[in-house]
Amino acid sequence: MVKGILFSSLLFVFIISIISFASADIFLATQPESVYNIGDNLNVELGSDGSDGWASVELVCGEAEGNVGSSKMLYFHYVDDTSTASISAPLTKEFLGSMKGQCYLSLSFNGVKKQSFVFTISDKIDVSVMFNGNSFEPGENLLFNGEVKRANGGDVDGSVELKFSGIELNSVVPVVNNKFSGNMTIPGNVAAKSYEIVIFVSEKNDKGEVTNFGQASDLIEIKQKPTRIELTAPENVNPGKDIEFKAVLYDQTGLNIEGKAVAFKLLDVSGKEILAKMSNVGEINYYTLEKNAPFGYWKLSAESESVVSEKEFYVEKNMEATFDMVNGTLIIRSVGNVPYNKTVEIRIGNETKVSHLELNPGESVEFELTAPNGDYDIVVKDDEGKSASWSNVPLTGEAISLDGSGKRKLGGFFSRTWIAWIFLIAIFGSFILLSSKKVINKNIFTGFGNRGMGNVGKTNPPKTGFVAPIIGDKKEEKGGVVKVVPGKDEKSLPVIEHDTGIAVHAPVLDGNKQFSSLVAVKIKNYNEVKGNNQFVNETLKSITSEINNSKGKVYRADDFIVGIFAPLSTKTFENEVTAVRVAKAVSAKLKFHNDKFSQKINFGVGVNSGDIIAKKQEGKLLFTPIGSTLSSARRVADIANNDVLLSEDTNKKVMSKVKTTLNAAASTSGIKTYSINQIVDRDNNNKFIEGFLQRNQEYKTLREYKFGK
Numbered sequence: 001m002v003k004g005i006l007f008s009s010l011l012f013v014f015i016i017s018i019i020s021f022a023s024a025d026i027f028l029a030t031q032p033e034s035v036y037n038i039g040d041n042l043n044v045e046l047g048s049d050g051s052d053g054w055a056s057v058e059l060v061c062g063e064a065e066g067n068v069g070s071s072k073m074l075y076f077h078y079v080d081d082t083s084t085a086s087i088s089a090p091l092t093k094e095f096l097g098s099m100k101g102q103c104y105l106s107l108s109f110n111g112v113k114k115q116s117f118v119f120t121i122s123d124k125i126d127v128s129v130m131f132n133g134n135s136f137e138p139g140e141n142l143l144f145n146g147e148v149k150r151a152n153g154g155d156v157d158g159s160v161e162l163k164f165s166g167i168e169l170n171s172v173v174p175v176v177n178n179k180f181s182g183n184m185t186i187p188g189n190v191a192a193k194s195y196e197i198v199i200f201v202s203e204k205n206d207k208g209e210v211t212n213f214g215q216a217s218d219l220i221e222i223k224q225k226p227t228r229i230e231l232t233a234p235e236n237v238n239p240g241k242d243i244e245f246k247a248v249l250y251d252q253t254g255l256n257i258e259g260k261a262v263a264f265k266l267l268d269v270s271g272k273e274i275l276a277k278m279s280n281v282g283e284i285n286y287y288t289l290e291k292n293a294p295f296g297y298w299k300l301s302a303e304s305e306s307v308v309s310e311k312e313f314y315v316e317k318n319m320e321a322t323f324d325m326v327n328g329t330l331i332i333r334s335v336g337n338v339p340y341n342k343t344v345e346i347r348i349g350n351e352t353k354v355s356h357l358e359l360n361p362g363e364s365v366e367f368e369l370t371a372p373n374g375d376y377d378i379v380v381k382d383d384e385g386k387s388a389s390w391s392n393v394p395l396t397g398e399a400i401s402l403d404g405s406g407k408r409k410l411g412g413f414f415s416r417t418w419i420a421w422i423f424l425i426a427i428f429g430s431f432i433l434l435s436s437k438k439v440i441n442k443n444i445f446t447g448f449g450n451r452g453m454g455n456v457g458k459t460n461p462p463k464t465g466f467v468a469p470i471i472g473d474k475k476e477e478k479g480g481v482v483k484v485v486p487g488k489d490e491k492s493l494p495v496i497e498h499d500t501g502i503a504v505h506a507p508v509l510d511g512n513k514q515f516s517s518l519v520a521v522k523i524k525n526y527n528e529v530k531g532n533n534q535f536v537n538e539t540l541k542s543i544t545s546e547i548n549n550s551k552g553k554v555y556r557a558d559d560f561i562v563g564i565f566a567p568l569s570t571k572t573f574e575n576e577v578t579a580v581r582v583a584k585a586v587s588a589k590l591k592f593h594n595d596k597f598s599q600k601i602n603f604g605v606g607v608n609s610g611d612i613i614a615k616k617q618e619g620k621l622l623f624t625p626i627g628s629t630l631s632s633a634r635r636v637a638d639i640a641n642n643d644v645l646l647s648e649d650t651n652k653k654v655m656s657k658v659k660t661t662l663n664a665a666a667s668t669s670g671i672k673t674y675s676i677n678q679i680v681d682r683d684n685n686n687k688f689i690e691g692f693l694q695r696n697q698e699y700k701t702l703r704e705y706k707f708g709k
Contacts, residue, residue: 026055026109029084032119035152036091038211039203044105044116046075046085053110055079057087061103061121070099071106079109091121093211122151125214127160127201135221138188138252142220145181148201150212158203158212164220165196175201191253192224224251226260229281229309231302239318239337240291240670247302247309249281258282262304269296269315288648288671290628291320292337292361321359323380323388326558327527328395330380332357333364335631342382348395349376362631370397501544503553503564503621505630511615511622512568517579517607517650518630519547519563521586522637524602526559536601539593543586550582553621560634566614569621576609576653577679583607583644584676591642606636606673608647636673639663645673 029045036042046057056076063069072095075087089095100123105116129146136142148156160180163170167190173182180201197220202213226249233245245264249257258281266275266287279285281304295317301310320336334340340359345352348371359365369378373396381387521543523529529536540561544554547563551570555562563582565575583605594600610629615622625631636647651660651674660674 025049025051025112026079026107027114028105028107028116031117032105033152035120035122037150037152037154038091038093038096038100038121038123039205040091040152040154042074042087042089042091044087046087046107048079048084048109051110052080053078056108058106058108059089059099059103060106060115061099061101063102070097072096072099074105093205093209096121120151123212124151125149125156125158125201125203125212126151127199127214127216129162129199129216129218131197131218131220134219135223136186137223137225138186138190139225140186141183142186143181143183145179146199147179148175148214149178156201156203156212158201160199160201163198163200165198167195186222189252190222192222192251192255195220195222224255224257226250226257226305226307227252229262229302229304229307231300231309231311233300233311233313236314236316237289237298238316239289239293239295240320241289243287243289243300243313244284245287245300246284247279247281247304249304249307256282257305260304262302265301265303267299267301269294269298271299274298289315290632291318291335292628293318295337321357321382321386325378325388325390325393328369328393330367330369330378331364332359332367332380334359334361337361342384344380344382347379362625362627369393369395371395372397501548501554503555503562503623505555505557506622506624508613508615508622508624511613511624513626514566514568514612514614515573515609516564516566516612516614516623516629517575517609518565518633519552519579519583519586520606520608520630520633520637521561521563521590522604522606522634522640523559523561524604525600529599529601533599535593535597536599539589539601542589546582546585546589550578552579552582555623560637562630562633564612564621564623566612566621566623568614568616576607576650577657579607579609579650580644580646580654580658580676580679584679587642587644594642603642604637604640605644606633606638606640606647607644607650608633608636609650609653632671635671639671639673644676646676648672648674 026046026048029047030043032042032044042059044057046055048055054076055078057074059072059074060069061071072089074089075085077085079085100121102118103121104118107114107116126149127146128148129144132143144162146160148158148160150156156175156178159172159174161170161172162182162184167187169184169187169190171182171184173180197218199216199218200213201215202210205211228250230248230250231245232248233243237243243266247262247264249260249262251257260281262279262281264275264277264279264285265273268274275287277285277287293315295315297312298315299310299312301308303309315337317338318336319338319340319342320334321340321342322331322333322335324331324333330346332340332344339361340357343354343356345354346367347353348369357365375392375394377389377391378393379387379389523540543561547554547561550563550565552563552565553569555564563579563586565579565582567573567575570578587603587605590601590603590605608629610632611626612629613624613626632647632649636645639645645663646654646658646660648671651658651672654660658679659677661677663673663675
């Protein structure tokens with residue numbers, strides 16, 4: 001009982017002492033804000049309980065960071081009444097110095113201390129920015145916009161600077177209502193790579209010192225911009241040789257741009273497009289000039305990424321001819337791009353004749369060689385040393401002599417009297433024939449024995465020194481020197497039954513230029529099969545029928561059968577794939593023949609595309625080939641070995657519908673040829689094959705036998 005009374009007395013005394021101590025105090029009537037930025041004012045209200053004494057208020061910062069901290073006296077005064085005191089402090093750089101971060105107010109009254117809530121004094125500004133892209137080309141316009149905000153959430157009164165790292169490029173814009181925007185142009189010569197853009201926002205005081213600031217950064221990619229193409233090609237090119245060319249693409253700083261496509265175009269001296277090709281920059285390309293490619297300045301252009309470059313090169317003059325021997329007939333053909341104007345020496349055995357030739361490009365002459373029955377070594381060479389020779393060539397005829405003593409000369413093996421008589425008789429016969437038909441065609445006359453070739457146009461014969469004029473295509477039986485005029489039907493295979501399916505090689509002066517496809521069939525063992533072998537003739541007739549059934553016309557020349565698919569006959573401008581199909585069908589017929597019969601036909605089939613001048617006359621197609629349209633088809637057929645090959649021109653036209661492979665023989669033949677892998681135009685191909693089988697029941701039966709259909 002006594003102990004309880006004593007405890008109660010002590011507790012009462014303690015409570016009274018606490019109340020007395022608490023009443024002698026000062027306090028903050030208002031607490032500080034949670035965050036202040038440099039330049040703000042700190043405002044608080046100090047209250048008292050009425051006791052007298054010295055009171056102080058200090059700003060303390062930095063202790064929370066492990067430092068001793070810094071302090072600034074805000075209030076020091078003797079308090080003797082119950083009135084409150086307003087304390088205001090400008091938080092400027094001059095006042096604060098380096099003070100910032102976590103801070104509080106320390107209150108002291110009569111030696112007793114207490115502190116306010118903790119608050120932050122900051123110089124930070126938050127910034128965010130957006131661009132109109134993340135990659136740009138030199139010269140493009142970069143747009144930006146963003147927002148800023150003080151750490152205390154207040155408005156920013158300042159500016160924003162954007163700066164590229166590594167280059168002299170920056171932009172300064174004002175902050176308006178806590179937002180900013182602007183643009184800047186990427187320099188045209190800036191290197192392609194990633195750049196850091198630094199965004200710096202700041203406020204400044206009257207002295208120009210930065211008080212509050214914020215910073216952000218982003219990466220911008222500068223792309224390579226194609227600015228220049230370097231096109232390399234030779235300055236001079238000889239016809240028949242390869243042109244090597246390539247294009248290198250450069251960016252704004254002169255560095256290579258790789259992996260881009262480039263389009264090449266090749267134009268000849270007249271501006272005609274010869275080649276259009278896609279390739280890659282930096283890749284070496286080749287193009288083989290034909291031997292008769294026109295001389296002069298050609299133009300090669302390259303375009304990649306909208307950048308174009310052009311280069312001219314000079315195609316040299318080429319005076320060249322080929323020497324061929326066919327069944328005792330010497331054929332000299334001008335294959336260059338300028339007239340062949342040379343002296344040619346022809347030697348049969350031990351006797352020689354020298355003559356001067358003038359042949360325009362593409363023109364040719366034939367010399368029918370006769371001599372006493374026997375085999376002779378024949379040598380032909382021109383005045384630059386180009387030569388050709390043949391051994392053991394069988395010739396027939398009378399004795400030859402070079403001394404003019406009553407014997408026939410090599411220059412036709414006819415005397416001038418015989419030539420004159422033949423010429424007069426031919427003209428007289430032509431006059432009678434024309435008069436009987438009452439047909440007069442300007443610059444066209446009909447020859448004897450033209451085997452259904454139609455009217456043959458007149459041409460000026462080349463100056464050979466010993467050329468006998470020929471009317472139509474009739475030749476003297478005992479030899480002579482013959483100029484091959486366009487329109488003359490050469491010795492050919494008797495395989496055409498209907499005149500309406502004929503194409504006639506003639507000088508067409510009033511026709512139309514037509515881009516056509518040619519299928520040349522070379523019978524390589526012509527001398528063996530040219531006899532009246534029934535099965536051979538039937539097979540060859542089926543070839544011409546196949547050409548005619550596909551709306552093509554047939555031209556015959558020696559050991560060649562040539563199918564011509566011209567828009568004038570086919571009524572379409574897209575004849576390339578049809579020609580390829582016909583070529584495959586012709587090859588199949590010939591292979592079928594060789595599998596079935598003992599008399600084999602060695603052949604080659606070549607397909608080429610090019611321009612001809614054409615017109616129709618009496619159901620026949622009269623045509624004049626332009627450039628190497630016909631000769632290239634024949635050359636490709638020469639290369640083909642019991643198969644079909646396409647020329648480079650045809651391959652370009654059909655490459656979307658026909659899969660091909662470069663023929664390995666191209667490296668040795670001097671021209672590019674292509675083997676057929678597959679015709680991918682399935683619908684039309686199936687229709688063609690079914691039509692082929694319907695027309696050839698024997699093939700259909702064989703297929704049913706092999707495949708069990």
